Amino acid sequence: MLQVKLSPGAWLLSCALLAASLPANAQWRKKKDKGKTPAEVKADTTAGKKPEVSKLKKYSEVITKDMRTDSGFIIVHSKEDDYYFEVPLSVLGKDILIVNRLAQASVDMRNGNWGLTGDQIGEAVYRFEKARNNNIYLRRLSFSEYSGDSTKPMYTNVQRNNVQAIAAVFPIAAYNADSTAVVLNMGEFLNSDNDINYFSQPKLKERAGMGGQQNDRSYIKYVHAYPTNVEVRAFKTYSAGLNPTSSNYSVELNSSMVLLPEKLARPRLEDKRVGYFTVAHRDFDANPQGVANTTYAVRWRLEPKPEDVEKYKRGELVEPAKPIVFYIDPSTPKKWVPYLMQGVNDWKVAFERAGFKNAICAKEAPSREEDSTWSLEDARHSAIIYRPSTVANAMGPNVNDPRTGEILESHIFWYHNVMSLLHKWYFIQCAAVDTGARKMVFDDQLMGELIRFVSSHEVGHTLGLRHNYASSATVPVENLRNKAWVEQHGHTPSIMDYARFNYVAQPEDNISRAGLYPRINDYDKWAIEWGYKWRPDIRDEYAEQQLLTAIVTDSLKNKRLLFGSELEPMDPRCQSEDLGDDAVKASTYGIMNLKRIIKHMAEWTYQPEKDYEDMRELLSTLYNQYGTYVGHVLRNIGTEYHNERIASQPGVNYEPVPYDRQKQAMAFVDREVFTTPEWLNEKSLMQNIPDKFGIDLIDIQRGVIVGLFNRLRLTAMQAAQYDKNYTVKVYTIEEMLQDLDKSIFRELYEGKSVSFYRRNLQKIYINKLMEMVYPTSDNDQVYSSINLVYTYHLSDINDLFRAALVKSQQLLTKYQADPRMDKETKLHLKELSAKIRKMGEKEIRF
Template structure:
């Protein structure tokens, strides 16, 4: 997704399961590499056993009595016969046992089924793999195939054991109506199958229907619009009416659904085994062949099948650029506003250069979808077409999911979703991050040329996902912050090495730097080109994926040793401050300081930039909220640096640790920044001209509310049991290395937040509020009721309440309490400071009293 997304280092298989876009792909069983249609085959034994006890088989009719004169016949990988509202499938014997992936989508949606970002045309509502096989009593079975466990060597006992414990479910049974005259195909009546509300063709999970508020199908208001058959796919388009379930606003929904039956390749693409140092989506299975004395999980990267034409293979191997047999093509939804089409297309075409690194020219392209006049059979729902779908929606988002063959990781197709209102968030991001340096961003409606370039960036990012690439949140951390202000350097190299990072725009740049678009906008860059080469360059000299993996592992190690800009940082990294959403540079404190300097320039201009003479202040309110949110992001980037642990995935033989405590100075500087920028009241945010236009109460009150919200969020993020335990154990295992400790963090924040009491001064209302928030959060962590004081540290559950951490936290509470008592007794303490101190003393006393009665 384009917005904030989607993990702790739980092992390669768990990571793959968490990251694969299509969750069902993780539960399927892979066929042997380069072996057509093999998997769990219990057909013969089960069929033979059943036949012994079966009743008389269904009587077959002559072919001419079933497929009668006047039927409309379409030929593809199945032959489809239709007469009126009756449909017959003629399935060749050669396709029995072949894997068929069924992908179901919403083709046209009802406004009443909206639920957040779901309930739109293009939504995928199902994905699973099936096989047809003959059963007893003249039946044709349709089995749902699982790819979660695998053993491929049929000469070993393990093969039979895995088969025995992986019987594939019979999802549907069809009476065979007739045989083709030469007995080369079976004919079944598919009318009821494609008309019914079944979980094979349509909503494959009850969750999808529940989310949309749908109940049961209303048969007399549902029908099949068409069934089209092609060489590798069949498209079933249905109009379905459902009861509205529990939705009180509607009695029923009518939607159009499309189901694609995609014939998977007889010979799966040679897979590429994952390397966690390169960020690809993945599909995996439990492999009983990989480890002779255990069980391993095999994970494949998801990639498109790009291959040179046979006559060009020698050129390819010599290093010449060649065109692939089948390029990756994205069609632009015909309903897309015309002025944005060129920018969406450019976002696709920008990836051509990256594929040249893998040896292919013209490997990817965008095209406008053909009109009805040009091709009456063309459909954007057809699974043989990938597309960028326009959604007229208030959702501010974009997504780039794809569908992959679970046997090999081959990407079959993708539908990118571009929500109309993503433009509003692009506007807000660019104004808040770049208006200080780019005059084009200082208006309520951007020029089409600027918005078009922003859309182009979104398009490229989402296309990257469809090519298999995950978010690389660590990429921007490889860039020195001061280089982001160097006009020549940043315009040449870009502000992040990867467009797959959430490094939106260069907010570090200052007005005096005079940096242009090339240094402000993200681009497809070093990491992206390297990752595409890793995923897509063919290496036919290696016969198996396992052989290839050894060579690729060395290539990745050597590349990373030479160029740190190729480093991949996961989007789900919990403790590594280098991998963060929406941050820039290698120093969060310095980068955020520059970002705040620009916000201070922007704030006084918001009224001029976001209001119109004949309108109210809704736009001003939205942009002021965005500015506060941007300030919160800058501060949040700093918070993660306190007690962080750098996680650098490595293979054996690479030097250095995988996990390493972040440098002491990172944490120390982060705490200093928070004390100075957040806890020392940021009065620059108190703009009375803005606040008096937005709130029915006066500016000081409204600013106090806004400030309390920001400070509370930061204090709650700082004071967590995870952070406490992480800092404590880092201290206990420092082994002579200087590390930032829990004791030092508590002391630094106490001295910053209660600074006035140390200096013998009175406390103003903003700071009194801050101190109450801090003590309240701290007490919640120390004196929480019951015994829930547990946290996750690597690999285990740790009970803080039975450790030295609790003693240290209680000691900190006593130090705060003593500080408050001293402040009360100081001559010259004003009334409000005295009352404030007394309140906090009473709170802490009550906490200790309740705690003394709790047995842990």
């Protein structure tokens, strides 16, 4: 949560309130503050006067000559297991962000994709302050509520109701020679299992299967001080906790104590039409007649050098005073380093839209010979960390100042096994059009280019950008098959979309990789300009918001700048891994390519020295891709578009997906899913693996039917049907059920036999309908009318079964044989009819 830094006076008030609640504190304050002005009392609190100096040891008795000293914003003295922090009085009252991570992990403690080097195990802001009886308090700060104007009565009220917790207390061991710093003995505290420097939440330890710390097998490896941070490295051994895989666990933990900027960065207020991560707080000043949630975009602080300010104002490109630098983990395989670096450097062009050149770059981490003091754990450094893991993923989190949203550093995690995921994606989506993808091991150039695109995507997250799932939906599907257009403009306007690769392109289109890969594109450059353009002449963030709001409103006339959240539950434009403005067309093209690939999969995956497990895994990926295409279409049925807009923009916020598009989506489901997709039952593959097509098909078809009867979807359909504000034709539940009947029971309308696979489909459908008519759990009243529709519909289906059986019997009597309906079909219909009748007798007699 977020709050602007509170003044020292505010913290004095918090201390006074705490003191007032304890008699001893009240006596101490009365004695010490008698006859002093408020300014003198404040000076005693924040400047660290020594009221009982005679009780303290001399500096030379505590800090001896045989100690090692590291100088930073806190001076660290150490000898063996003794660690002393020399904290300047000027640091008291300043905000310190403590970020804790796994530095070296145990393979036995991993839980899913958690438990690897670099994983965060704690983050909070603290502040040292002078306390009574020669003690120093460490307070944990909360930024959930805020009132920034200390001249207003509201400020005092907010502070009175937000006393900050004392997280730890440290006796002062000594003062330095000129009384400008206090010395604290930190050895025992740092070696303890404290929740400030290590696991801040018990659940994180439980997730790793850890119990209590074993002190005889735990120690501090080192504590290093830097100008704006202190790094603590501890070796910890824990007993086995919940779900253990061993008797104990040993890990290395790193705690970064980062001095937050004294000069706050100007925050930038969120605009929901531009996708940035945010931090927020309750602001009691923003709304004079209520409480507002003030939300800031998360961004790096980019400003021109003082000598370049006027050049920047004239529109000249200048280098920032402090560029964004990512170091490449030295353990990264050398052949992938150039591609990871290029993924970072590709963002340079986006920052030029914001007026900065060379604003971001990647560098190889210096070797120990080049710089013995350099460390990946140093919180001043951002890095791409290479992880030897089976996890097929990459991620780009950042650490930011909770007061303003300013990004301070980032560690991008690159998991080794992400390359297997890239291979599967590109093989299944592009092998039909790229001959280089038709193999089990890609050449280094192709894999390197795929790594580059993922690197760019993750860097985008570290710059503050969220996923933009709506971006690809702005591109006409036929443009994705236009070689000249797609190679020039790309298949999606944003690399922050989950668009992956251009699976719409067909072999005859002859599209090169330039039209298949994602790239940093129009939306990304525009979003970086919104977030990073420096406007020093604007009074404050509120005046800046007025200007930016007008700019965004005007810019969005360009549809390629549309943003759609990955959290959007209903809008079919906001989907993962979809392409184009028409899901039916795009998915049809995608399935056409899958049909080409599956025919050659045995050939393209052939490895004479191996078994068929790799082929089986790729086939599973193909099935999943097919399901993804179907899911993209399914999302268009019974849903609505959500247009994020402000009041001055034309149009409406919510509108149902057009009727014709929903009908086309149902026709696609009939054609590609309910009509048995025999092409998935590829003999050359199935005869060499234990998987069975019939079982896989049941899973696919059941997933579609369950998806169609999703409560959120059905409620939206019913709301649209009865909403008098809708003047357009809407697709109703009743019509959807009629379309499903015509598709799933097509043979009965035609008087034909039903195949084995189709009989399974009909059973799935009937079972789901009965589940909806007679739910096992209570439902809200809003669903009662929907259930009534199912009840009567199920009765109609039963009538259909009976009619089909009667008609078949009449034909049998007339011709002594029924050429159209076999025995299995008749038994199947009798079974379903009996099931409906038996279930109905419990509630309603048909």
